Amino acid sequence: MKHSFFIFFLSLCIALPCFSAFAQPTDDVEPYMNSQTLESPEINAESAILIDATTGEVLFEKNSKNKMYPASITKLMTVLLALENGNLEDVITFSHEAVYSIEPNSAHIAMQEGEQITLEQALYGILLRSANEVSNAVAEYVDGSVAAFAQRMTQRAKELGCETTNFVNANGLFHENHYTSAFDMALIAKELLTQDAYRKMMNATYYEIPPTNKQPEIRYLHGQHQMMNKNSIYYNEYATGGKTGYVTEALNTLVTFARKGDTELIAVVLKCNGAQHYVDTKALFEYGFANYQTAKVLSAQDFAKSVEVVETYKNKTSSLGNIIVSPVEDVYKTISTNANLANITIDVNYPETISAPVSAGQEVGTLTVKSGQKTISTIPLVAQTSMIETPQEARIAQEKETRMKLVKMGGIVLLGIVLASLILLCITRTVGYYKRKKRRKQRALRRKRQRKITRCTK
Known part of the structure; x- marks a missing residue:
């Protein structure tokens, strides 16, 4: 028995080196990614996502396609549509409906009915102070009414690939049919970055709206996103912009952009308690920048x-x-x-x-x-450029020109033939004349010699 066990053990020792303890790479493995184990962050938000803003690749997600209430991060879509369909220098006039339809004590900048500001000033009011009446006015500026604008918002979201989004207002105030997802908000935020005008605005933490036709004082606007505030404990050196949101039903929501070197990330966190939205976003960015980079494959x-x-x-x-x-x-x-x-x-x-x-x-x-x-x-x-077909009129002109060229060419050829024939005829006659003259001369010489011979014989 011991002898049999020894033989089995020896055979096993010989066979073991034939098996590798490590998986071998296959053709399906992406050579541009390493095989390291990435430690995911602990996120308290009910729903969250982190994407590469350039490639759109998802780097982290938690319930990212769940239906959620967005609160004021809705306004990122409002800003996007305003930039796509408006002119920053246009003047917006605030209607009674825009000013007085918002909920009491909700975010505003005390705009008055009939007051006028430019679209650019309005967008700063939305981005920095989350002004609800300004969002209403922008919606009316673009589509004539908030309802029509909300339909445009939902349609635009579908065009961007959003699957869990329905908007009923421009400011994000709670409505049970006003919802989105972390994934969809990331798509909207990514598209917003394609707007050069927004990129110029997104870093702002302070803005002044000068006196208007209704307000003699300057409006001083300070940003609310604490990751952009250098005096805040939540300040993040890589944060470049974003939008905060809060309603009771949604709790705190947050969209944030950040850049480190050539890598730009977008983080979305939904339904957070207290300041947890800043803590979660910081954790997402630390995870993203520590583990990923954006590489240019070709120019x-x-x-x-x-x-x-x-x-x-x-x-x-x-x-x-x-x-x-x-x-x-x-x-x-x-x-x-x-x-x-x-x-x-x-x-x-x-x-x-x-x-x-x-x-x-x-x-x-x-x-x-x-x-x-x-x-x-x-x-x-x-x-890179256009090139049209030859117009029919040009073709007719070309054909006419071609026919004229053929006629001219035929005339030239015919003239050449005639001239050549005349020249040949002249040459032939001239040669014939000299040949005849030579023959006459030869005959005359023969006759002359004949006469001399005849005289000599006599």
Whole structure:
């Protein structure tokens, strides 16, 4: 028995080295991500999400698609639509409805009926003081009524990919049918960052609205987001903007933007007690910046290509010239902080020729970025300029010009033939004349010699 056990043990020892204690990499593993174990933050918010603002990749989430009440972070959508559909220099006049329809003691900046400020001043009032009557006025400025504006808000959210969002007002005051999710708010916030005007406003912690037609005093606006306030215990050096929110049913809600180096993050936390929304957001940013970075995979300008534009008319294909096509945008990828992009290949697919007409922005081909066998991104190659077909009037003129050229060419050829014939005739006659003259001269010489011979014989 002991002998049998010894043989089994020896066999096991020999066999064990044949098995690895570590998993081997496969083709499905992304080489641009490392295999480290990332320690997720402890979040007390009922719902939360952290995304890369550039790539949109989700870095952390907790119940991020649950239906939640947003409170005043709603106003980020209000600002987005105002920038997409308005002019910052336009003047807004406050209606009775805009001023007096808000709840008593809710956030406002004491605007009066008939008072006028610019859209830019209104947006600072919304972003810094969360002014509810200002949100109403902006809604009326864009769509004529808050109800119509709320419909636009919901429709725009769907266009951005939001799946759990329905807005019924522009300010976020509680309504049971006014809801969203952390995921949807992150999408809205990401889109807001595409607005250059917002990027100029988002860092502001203080703003002054000068005297108006109804108010002789300056309105001094101080920001409420404590992660932007250098005198606050919740100040965060990387925070660059955002929006606070609170109603009893939603508790504290918060959207915050932060940037460290080339990496920009968006954190959304919903239904937080007390100052927990700042604590959670700080934890999310610490986690995000410690573990992830945004890497540029390619620059659009490095992949510009020339494509010939042609047109076919009456079964004849002709070239109209060349246009430049290039990717619509640079390509970025979120990777871990101690990783780098490896094994990147880029497949460019576009035709050598394209038929007119071509419009600027028209998709002409595609550019696919791969890491190993995995596709990172596929983006369109678009025309940078337009090129139209030859107008019918121009074609008629060209055909007429072509016919005239043919007629002229035919005339020239005919004239050439006539001239050549005349010249040849002249040459022929001249040669014939000299030949005849020579023959006459030769005959005369022969006759003369014949006469001399005849005289000599006599």
